[in-house]
Amino acid sequence: MTQKIHPLLIAGTVLVFMFLVGPLIIVLGAALSDTTYLTFPPQGLSLRWFENIFQIDAFRRTIVTSLQIAFLSTMIALVIGIPAAYALNRHRIQLPGWLSTLFILPVLVPELVLGFSLLKNLAVQFNSPIYISLLFGHSLLVLPYVVRVISASLASFDFSIEEAAISLGSPPLKTFFTILLPNVRSGVIAAFILAFITSINDVSISIFLTGPGLSTLPIQLLAHMEQFFDPTVASVSVLLMILTVAVMAIVERTLGLTFLAK
Amino acid sequence: MKRFAGWTLASPATLLVVVFLVLPVLATIVTTFTTPAGPFATYQSFFGSGFRRTVLMRTIQVSLATTAIALVIGFLTAYVVSRAPGWLKSILIIAAVFPLLTGVVVRSFAWLIILGKNGILNSTLLSLGLIGEPMSMLYTQGAVIVAMVYLFVPLMILTLVGVLEGIPDDLIQASASLGAKPSATFLQVTLPLAVPGLIVGAVLVFTGSFTSYATPQLLGGEQVMMMGTLMYQQAMVTFDWVAASTIAAVMVVITIAIVLLMTRVARRLNPMAV
Incomplete structure (x- = not known):
């Protein structure tokens, strides 16, 4: 690019990125503090608050629940989302136009409303276990990501390969597993990872679908913050940030992070 | 035979969305019209209550302020990012994606450390001797707006980088x-071509702020009640499910109306569409 950018704009951009990254560095610092209260810059360095996470029963339990819900809801979304994305790409003419809108509905409808409606009209109305509502709520939450990422991978898939396999006598299911799936593998990995992190971080759906006995990590964090102001929350936040870094590394390797800027 | 293939493959996902989203949400909305007091009674009491009107107006205000600030910051930053050399x-982009993928609780919590009474x-x-005693910055509208801007600027930057890169060189x-x-090119070529993208970004930020829960809960508390926190309180603290459903219905209608209206406006204003 030959066009020059005004120095003031560059200075502004530097400030914006300091604004974006700074608060997260502060959280990291606060997590390492050796004090019993939250402070930055950290006073004394210690990992004791990281140990503390695993000494609190509620954190241990909610970490397990969050990982479980994230894994299961992502698997559900993949198992039903991949065929849906395939159908939208391959059989578009047979399907009504509103179908693709239906699959992005979970993004359009406020998450709070979805969470509350699942509580009121599923869990309470039919007296069904809250875990089911939480699981399906999360599956819905991540479905649009799966459909979108897989659709994007399918867009660059050459369907004539699949036709070749079928015309040579390969049964449909075998064709799917041996031809299609390996070709969109990076899309599947990226979809899995994005869906997983979205579920792990969710507050708005889970807030209505948790309670005594069943809670997720973000909800437990909110509850802990209302009572304590110690560095435990900061150290859990750091664990979540480490997870984020891992996620980004995987997305970068599969789809490239620029995919997210689309 | 082939006619059914598409539907067979799409039906599990369709079923999930219909059964676990469309029906429960519709049921929530329908119950607001079927109260014994008459079909619009809950809405009369919602809009008749000064407190709830204030909450609605405040939510709109905070969301508009967040959207406006995020638009300006996001657009200028995205402009610089889109012109930066490859490695930079x-x-x-990594620096913008990182906060985006970090959860809303963590990002709001950061501002709790920064803005608290004993905060940084x-x-x-x-x-520095600029103030004599600590100011109370938490639980103010300003605190909520700052944290919301922080929440949504990465989304805006990434959306707009995509849009700006799509403008033919x-x-x-x-x-x-x-x-x-350069300034004339920016104002007369780049900006008009980015308008549809700006609208998409604005819609994402506005609806996101309008329906947010964690940020107003942590940084606004009871003092800066917003639609999301009010809905939670009605549903889970006072157990007034009719009132909570009414707030839910108002949220759905406003969100979907804005999305439909603005996507139409964005299509109209697209100078590339001939």
Whole structure:
């Protein structure tokens, strides 16, 4: 690019990125503090608050629940989302136009409303276990990501390969597993990872679908913050940030992070 | 036979959305019209209550302020990012994606540390002698707006980088070669071409702020009640499910109306669509 950018704009951009990254560095610092209260810059360095996470029963339990819900809801979304994305790409003419809108509905409808409606009209109305509502709520939450990422991978898939396999006598299911799936593998990995992190971080759906006995990590964090102001929350936040870094590394390797800027 | 293939493959996902989203949400909305007091009674009591009207107006205000600030910051930053050399661009995109993928609780919590009574901002200002005693910055509308802007700026930057990269370079070069100054090119070529993207970004930020829960809960508390926190309180603290359903219905209608209206406006204003 030959066009020059005004120095003031560059200075502004530097400030914006300091604004974006700074608060997260502060959280990291606060997590390492050796004090019993939250402070930055950290006073004394210690990992004791990281140990503390695993000494609190509620954190241990909610970490397990969050990982479980994230894994299961992502698997559900993949198992039903991949065929849906395939159908939208391959059989578009047979399907009504509103179908693709239906699959992005979970993004359009406020998450709070979805969470509350699942509580009121599923869990309470039919007296069904809250875990089911939480699981399906999360599956819905991540479905649009799966459909979108897989659709994007399918867009660059050459369907004539699949036709070749079928015309040579390969049964449909075998064709799917041996031809299609390996070709969109990076899309599947990226979809899995994005869906997983979205579920792990969710507050708005889970807030209505948790309670005594069943809670997720973000909800437990909110509850802990209302009572304590110690560095435990900061150290859990750091664990979540480490997870984020891992996620980004995987997305970068599969789809490239620029995919997210689309 | 082939006619059914599409539907067979799409039906599990369709079923999930219909059974676990469309029906429960519709049921929530329908119950607001079937109360014994008459079909619109809950809405009369919602809009008749000064407190709830204030909450609605405040939510709109906070969301508009967040959207406006995020638009300006996001657009200027995205402009610089989209013109940055390759390696720098990757670093900047990573720096924007990282907060985006970090959860809302963590990002709001960061501002709790910064804006608290013994927070970094207060202690810095105190040690500089700019203030005599710590200010209470938490539980104010300002705190909520700052944290919301923080929440949504990465989304805006990434959306707009995508849009700005889609603008053909020829147009910018043509404008320059015809003698337009960079500022004129920016205002008369780049900006109009980015309008549809700006609208998409604005819709994402506005609806996101309008329906947010964690940020107003942590940084606004009872003092800065917003639609999301009010809905939670009605549903889970006072157990007034009719009132909570009414708030839910108002949220759905406003969100979907804005999305439909603005996507239409964005299509109209797209200068590339001939």
